[in-house]
Amino acid sequence: MSDDRPDMSRPACPSPLPHHDRIVLGHGGGGGLTRELIEKVFLPAFTNSVLADLGDSAVLPAAWFSSNGGERLAFSTDAYVVQPLVFPGGSIGDLAVNGTVNDLAMRGARPVALSAAFILEEGLDVGVLSRVVADMARAARTAGVAIVTGDTKVVERGRGDGLSITTAGIGLVPAGSRLGSRPAEAGDVILVSGTVGDHGMAVMSVREGLAFEAPIQSDSAALHGLVADLLAASPDVVLLRDPTRGGLAMTLGEIVAENGIGIEFDEGAVPIDPVVASACEILGLDPFQVANEGKLVAVVPAAGADAALAALRAHPRGGKAARIGRVVADHPGLVVARTPYGGTRIVPMPLGEQLPRIC
Amino acid sequence: MKHLAEYRDGDTARRLAAGIGKIVTRPWAIMEVCGGQTHSIIRHALDQLLPPEVELIHGPGCPVCVTPLEMIDRALAIAALPGTIFCSFGDMLRVPGSHGDLLGVKAAGGDVRVVYSPLDALELARRHPDREVVFFAIGFETTAPANAMAVRLAERGGVKNFSVLVSHVLVPPAIAAVMESPGNRVEAFLAAGHVCSVMGTLQYPPLCDRYRVPIVVTGFEPLDLLDGIRRTVVQLEAGRHELENAYSRVVTEEGNAVARAVIADVFEPCDRTWRGIGTIPASGWRLAERYAAFDAEHRFAVGGIVTAESPLCRSGDVLRGAIKPSSCPAFGRECTPRTPLGATMVSGEGACAAYYHAGRFAADREGRR
Numbered sequence: 001m002s003d004d005r006p007d008m009s010r011p012a013c014p015s016p017l018p019h020h021d022r023i024v025l026g027h028g029g030g031g032g033l034t035r036e037l038i039e040k041v042f043l044p045a046f047t048n049s050v051l052a053d054l055g056d057s058a059v060l061p062a063a064w065f066s067s068n069g070g071e072r073l074a075f076s077t078d079a080y081v082v083q084p085l086v087f088p089g090g091s092i093g094d095l096a097v098n099g100t101v102n103d104l105a106m107r108g109a110r111p112v113a114l115s116a117a118f119i120l121e122e123g124l125d126v127g128v129l130s131r132v133v134a135d136m137a138r139a140a141r142t143a144g145v146a147i148v149t150g151d152t153k154v155v156e157r158g159r160g161d162g163l164s165i166t167t168a169g170i171g172l173v174p175a176g177s178r179l180g181s182r183p184a185e186a187g188d189v190i191l192v193s194g195t196v197g198d199h200g201m202a203v204m205s206v207r208e209g210l211a212f213e214a215p216i217q218s219d220s221a222a223l224h225g226l227v228a229d230l231l232a233a234s235p236d237v238v239l240l241r242d243p244t245r246g247g248l249a250m251t252l253g254e255i256v257a258e259n260g261i262g263i264e265f266d267e268g269a270v271p272i273d274p275v276v277a278s279a280c281e282i283l284g285l286d287p288f289q290v291a292n293e294g295k296l297v298a299v300v301p302a303a304g305a306d307a308a309l310a311a312l313r314a315h316p317r318g319g320k321a322a323r324i325g326r327v328v329a330d331h332p333g334l335v336v337a338r339t340p341y342g343g344t345r346i347v348p349m350p351l352g353e354q355l356p357r358i359c
Numbered sequence: 360m361k362h363l364a365e366y367r368d369g370d371t372a373r374r375l376a377a378g379i380g381k382i383v384t385r386p387w388a389i390m391e392v393c394g395g396q397t398h399s400i401i402r403h404a405l406d407q408l409l410p411p412e413v414e415l416i417h418g419p420g421c422p423v424c425v426t427p428l429e430m431i432d433r434a435l436a437i438a439a440l441p442g443t444i445f446c447s448f449g450d451m452l453r454v455p456g457s458h459g460d461l462l463g464v465k466a467a468g469g470d471v472r473v474v475y476s477p478l479d480a481l482e483l484a485r486r487h488p489d490r491e492v493v494f495f496a497i498g499f500e501t502t503a504p505a506n507a508m509a510v511r512l513a514e515r516g517g518v519k520n521f522s523v524l525v526s527h528v529l530v531p532p533a534i535a536a537v538m539e540s541p542g543n544r545v546e547a548f549l550a551a552g553h554v555c556s557v558m559g560t561l562q563y564p565p566l567c568d569r570y571r572v573p574i575v576v577t578g579f580e581p582l583d584l585l586d587g588i589r590r591t592v593v594q595l596e597a598g599r600h601e602l603e604n605a606y607s608r609v610v611t612e613e614g615n616a617v618a619r620a621v622i623a624d625v626f627e628p629c630d631r632t633w634r635g636i637g638t639i640p641a642s643g644w645r646l647a648e649r650y651a652a653f654d655a656e657h658r659f660a661v662g663g664i665v666t667a668e669s670p671l672c673r674s675g676d677v678l679r680g681a682i683k684p685s686s687c688p689a690f691g692r693e694c695t696p697r698t699p700l701g702a703t704m705v706s707g708e709g710a711c712a713a714y715y716h717a718g719r720f721a722a723d724r725e726g727r728r
Binding site: 208268283284339340341342343344345346347348351 | 367369372373376401402403404405406407408449475581696697715716717
């Protein structure tokens, strides 16, 4: 018997590769590969006792909620898609944590727990996923919030744009919070917590291959600490919004539409980083319509405006906070900007995505 | 940005405007030709600073707005073809053709991409040799050099899957058309600084002489615009009609010789239809015969697509300066940025969109200027 005959005594099906450096469809199949992804990528990053349980739903210990009574629960969800997935100052991972934390914070809530659902595209570099997951874990630690439950699905190559994340969050609104207890009214003051347009231009400048002396950094950050300081100094804050998609123009537009008031603001008073302003000029974009991921707009009673502004400025996330305008009874439903030349113009809500102008 | 801030100083702007108020003795109608200038005037509310005697008429200088409807329809037809990548400047995507816009074609599966330069489109063609890459080459003289360069580089590099859909328009014939239109009220022009940075200023003195109008080459920043207006008013009050360069930090008499040479190589003059206005003789550029192989109209046989405008839209009267956007019966009613009837309501540089966004419709109804 020659040596080249097959050896049939030990059937040798190839065993599956123990490790992939790219996402394959099987990672979303719910079997061993899914388990492996959870154990190798997600669990080490998001480590906490509730998640480690890996049950069908997370059961939160009562101790996570204080028990002085009267709190209300805030609950929010948001889906995150962005290209590129990683950009100066952050990644889709930071956004997915900070964005949902901020939605809770804008209602005065202290974030408690997040869920995270991932849709991965077949072929995604596992290194990219690990980076994004590490960013989520870091953002969650910084924000003091636990990621307690999650899910992963994989879609075929070409059908997923790399990676998208949906997070939901619950938070506690402290007993006695007066935030939102009355609508905005004429005389109230509009504050913004810092420079506008940073996040959108950080992403855009990478996408368009624009290089600046100092790259524009996304402002992605959790704001509940800033909000807590603000509310402590100025408990009568009327409302808070984070000017994300559509930027300052969208947020002010929503405020006038929902409150039946007008807003007048001073264009020159809105803080804008000079590099962001230059990038907007080059691309023909309006910085007031560009997204932020770590800023808030506050409507505060005139009497408490100075204290509120001082509280914002005293916080590391609000050093460049500014008083930009006021609520007026004239022109309800309209946001009017006063130009540095003394004229006025109406600032519209953006229609859709901003389209760069030809020249 | 430092150098922009210098041209945006509020105190200087108010001083300049007050200075215009001191020298003006009677009403004057001045047309800014360029859409970028219209945008800047409205964005910064500069017209509200001017004395009531000075009326600004917004001219036909938004390249997106004047691109003829049939050219948009040809773009839509090409963009919908399987295997093509259709590239355009961003603000063309929402301009309505007869049936839909490029955003709609994209949503329906067409590969439509926003690029910042025709050279980016050429690069796409190099990276996708199996696809046809088409660039929508619109614009005034300002965008022509880069468009011409892309075609020349495609020819020299043998990039056979690249072509351009050309709808270039030219400023001097438009000035002549405005002056010769019945009922014209324009008494002076601010010429578009960036067009002149390419073409120089030598084409303009003959227009000043023929129509006895002052033409002042003007930049785009608030102080540039106010200085251009001031110089125009000084000439009007003195009865002079000369070419003056108020944008000398950018514009020279001879312009950009290298850019003009590339344009002269790649393009040749042609009659051009301006959306809402009609055909103006020798007011456009098309590809020269030796570059015909790169002409998307021929390559995709869309030259036969001919279409007509919405009867409600009076963008032609707006572009000619015959009416203000807010005087159009459809303005802010049937026609809004969400439901645009004509391109002047779509482009960020369009006079109707500029008025709508600046809230002139409200101000006008309240009886203010």
